[in-house]
Amino acid sequence: MLRMSDTPIELEPQLSVQPSSQPEPEKGLQLPLPTQDPSEAQQQAQLQPELHQLEFESNPEHQLSEEAKPLWIKRQRLLSLLFSMFCLFAAILGLIYYMHHNLQSGSYNQEGAVTPCLSQACQRASAHLSMSADPFTQPCDYFLFSCGSDRFSPDNGGRQRGHGIPGHPQNQREKAVWAKRRRQSEEREDRGLREGKILNRKNVLLQYLREILESNDRTTNSAVQKAKGFYRSCLDTISIESAGAEPFLTLIQKLGGWAVSGQWNQTDFNSTLSLLMRDYATFPFFNLYAGKDPNESANGTTKKYIQIDQPDLLIPIEWNSKTQKSQAKTQTLRPFLASCQRYLALLGSPSSTSMIHVGMFISLSSELAVAAAPLPYRLSKGQLYQRMTIKELQSQAPAIDWLGCLQAAFHPLHLTEDDHIFLHNLPYIVQMSRIITKWLNRHELSASTSLHTYMVLNLLHTLMPAMDSRFSETVAPGNSEKAVPRWKHCVLETERGFDSVLTHLLRDRSAHREAEEIIQNIFSSLKSELHELNWTDQTSMEQVQSRIPRLWTTEEIADEAELDLLFSEVSVSEHSFFSNYVQLLSVWQKRRTKLLTGQDEAADVLSITPFLRGNELIFPMGMFVPHLFHATYPRAMNYGALGFLIAKDILHLLLPDIYSQSESVHAVGECVWTHYLTVTEKAGGVGAFSLSAAQQQEVWVQYSALKIALQAYHQSLKNHPGDTSILGFSHTRLFLTSFSQVNCDSDPYSKFMPLEPSFLITAICAKSHLCPTSLECPNKTQQELLKRC
Missing domain, CATH: 1.10.287 (Helix Hairpins)
Structure with a gap:
């Protein structure tokens, strides 16, 4: 078996961004x-x-x-x-x-068919790979520490992979490697490699949407032009800063004024509340959305109902499990009080009266907060999905004009008091009504303005993303965390308003045929892999086999004419982001009305993982974007990165409890873990390092996902011989190198992974005919054991 030291030419890092025309031998x-x-x-x-x-x-x-x-x-x-x-x-x-x-082995060694990929996308990928760490130059260090960001560094107190497992020691070799890798990391940071080393899928998608919004493609589509204009107005921070608080104060005057900053017309409470809900998507006292009855959904019914929930309170609160009440602590109330004072000062409130208004606002907020409860508590008390008519709700919470407010929120839909709705915290709604009634009946002037002030500050919170930086800095003064880049903030805000437009643009740039091919190949390989498992119950496997995987395609996406009609009433000004933002608030509310009329809710354009819809396994188009995927990439690169992620996502989604359904999961997890202990010189007390069931399952999931993706790629080579190359890498090496770029992908299950995911390459390569070279660390590995994993 060849060692890495026997092949110095292959293992030298290649820094040229131009693909080599000579393929690397397998x-x-x-x-x-x-x-x-x-x-x-x-x-x-x-x-x-x-x-x-x-x-x-x-x-x-x-x-x-x-x-x-x-x-x-x-x-x-x-x-x-x-x-x-x-x-x-x-x-x-x-x-x-x-x-x-x-x-x-023709399917594994297509060196005669390897040709360089010269597309623009491949050139960018080549530059990216040439600056990234090569997993085949220093296999021991890379495969044990490839995700070695600062959050796992021993020096910063963060949890390193494997820590938290009883008896998991730190030896001198690991510390030396960490010191070496920390120095290397500092050097790479100057070249901007820290962000690109670990590809976070959400960031990759946001970057791709940014490129779309900043492109100069000429289009006659009005909705697309408005989306790009909205994005540019968000980037125009000079205009936003120069406008200051004036746009918000002008809007308040249209709503009848405000006693805190000037004249107030003492508008009717329910009239103001209805206006905020209809035109500004603001819900100070309760939340509204459309959703299904879970009992009817089980029978295939698609009808939707109005859902009423407790609001997102502005005041910071904590749940007291002993008293079963929400409460605000002094240490959190003090900065909140200072923020409220700062808001009023920015909005022109005299300092002599602002403290009175702030005190009333906090007092009202605290009373409402006491009635709120976290979801687990409400679930345990059976407070979710309590069905009643609007008339019945009116009798239990009379302070709110429910029919009038709901008709305003879901205009132009016709509602009656006999229509059914669902409550998700009826005790809160009842108590909220009592609190509002009490404050409305108070006679002092400050009390009469408190409810209005409460609604105005909630509206301010809704519009804050469109206001100057002084307001956002007030939210978290002295925040030490790195600020979100402005472009990312603007992409997210554009998606909130123009998600259907971005979905349309994403669809037009997607390689449907290539995406559907990799989905089908991965799913086929996955079913074959599951068929080989030792199942205690065949039901789970049969359910997986019955799923129908498909790309989320054109049926759910509006065409250009529909998009133009949807945004026909929106007038975008590239130098008034506040005005643009306000217009889109009413657009968001119109979507709620459409959902209530029976239309299916569109998948989130920012979705990056598959989801279930009936018996279908749907893959959103946001998964298929560079750097993870491109139609012109070598298939090895697509399968090594996105193919692995697809397989991992499917296993997590469809088989969340597979550990209890197959003994193979335990066997593979322990096999890979034992090899890891051997390589890291921790063998000898294997029992002391045994993994939990969740850890064994996660090791199996990621190991199986990599194997499934590799098998799917080899099958694609059999069906369609030949593939291109980047940097002259052989097929399998490019596959594994591509995987190494995403193996640190974070997901809710990453906390259960006890070792670096990149180490799985050594487990896969124990079957040497699958890999471009033998991967051996200086200390003895258990190759024969790994061949049984």
Whole structure:
């Protein structure tokens, strides 16, 4: 078996951004042949007796009779002849075996078909790969610490992979490697590699949407132009800062004024509340959305109902499990009080009266907060999905004009008091009504304005993303965390308002055929892998087998004419982000109305993982974007990155409890973990390092996902021979290198992964015919054990 030190040329990092035209040989697929070419060996074997004869003939002194020649000369000629015949036989045998092996492994070694990918996307990918750490140059360090960001560094107190497992020691070798990798990380940071080393899927998608919004593609589509104009207005921080609080104060005047910052017309409480709900998607006292009745959904009914829930309170609160009440702590109330004072000052409130208004606002907020409860508590008390009519709700919470507010929120839909709705915290709604009634009946002037102030500050919170930086800085003064880049903030805000437009643009740029092919191949390989498991109950496997995977395609996406109609009433100004933002608030509310009329809710354009819809396994288009995927990428790159993520997502989604359903999960998890302990010099007390069921399952999921993706890729090579290359890498090496770029992908299950995901490459490569070279660390590995994983 070849060691990395035996192949220095292959393992040198290649820094050229231009793909090499010469493919790298798949070393793991070759038989160690003699140094001579077989044809040369055969030719030399044939010429050797003739040259020997000429040597004797040219020297008369050696021309002796056969009988006179010494016995040792005869033996020497015989041995020479036998040796020549042996060399010829070995060369022929090696050539035959080599050709046979290549024919049998044709799907793994397509070096003759490898050609460089020269597309623009491949050139960018080549530049990215050339600056990233190569997993095949320093296998021990890379495969044990490839996700070694600062959050796992021992120096910052963060949890390193494997910590938290009883008996998991830290030896000097690990500390030395961490010091080395920390120095390397600091050097790479100057070249901007820290962010690109670990590809967070959400960030990759946001970056791709940014490129779409900033592109200069000429389009006649009005909705697309408005989306791009909205994005540019968000980036125009100069105009936003110069406008200050004036746009918000102007809006308040349209709503009847505000006693805190000027004249107030003492508008009716329910009228103001209805206006905030209809035009500004603001819900100060309760939340509204459309949803199904879970009991009816089980029978396939698609009807939706109005859902009323407790609001997202502005005041910071905590749940007291002893008193079963929400409460605000002094240490959190003080900064909140200071923020409220700052808000009023920015909005022109005189300092002499602002403290009174702030005190009333906090008092009202605290009373409402006491009635709120977290979801687990409400679930345990059966407070979710309490069905009643609007008339019944009116009798229990009379302070709110429920029919009027709901008609405003879901305009132009016609509602009656006999329509059914669902409550998700009726005790809160009842208590909220009592609190509002109490405050409405108070006679002092400050009390009469408190409810209005409460609604205005909630509206301020809704519009804060469109206001100048002084307001956002007030939310979290002295925040030490790195601020979100402005472009990312603007992409997210554009998606909130123009999600259907971005979905349309994403669809037009998606490679549907290539995406559907990788989905089908991965799912087919996954079903084959599951079929080999030792199941305690076949039901789970049969459910997986019955799923129908498909790409989320055009049926759910509006065409250009529909998009233009949807945004026909929106007028975008590139120098007034506040005005643009306000217009889109009413658009969001119109979506709630459409959902209530029976239309299916569209999948989130920012979705990056598959989801279930009936018996279908839906893959959102946001998964299929560069750097993870591109139609012109070598298939090895697509399968190594996105193919692995797809397989991992499916296993998590469809088999969340597979550990209890198959003994194979335990066996594979322990097998890989034992190998990890051996390589890291922690063997000898394996029992002390045993994994939990969740950890064994996660090891199995990621190991199986990598194997499934690799098998799917090899199957694609069988069906469609030939693939391109980047940096001259062989097929399997490019596959594994691509995987190494995403193996640190964070998901809710990553906390259960006890080792670096990149280490799975060594487990896969224990089957040497699958990998471009042998991967061995200086200490002895258990190759035979791994072959059974």
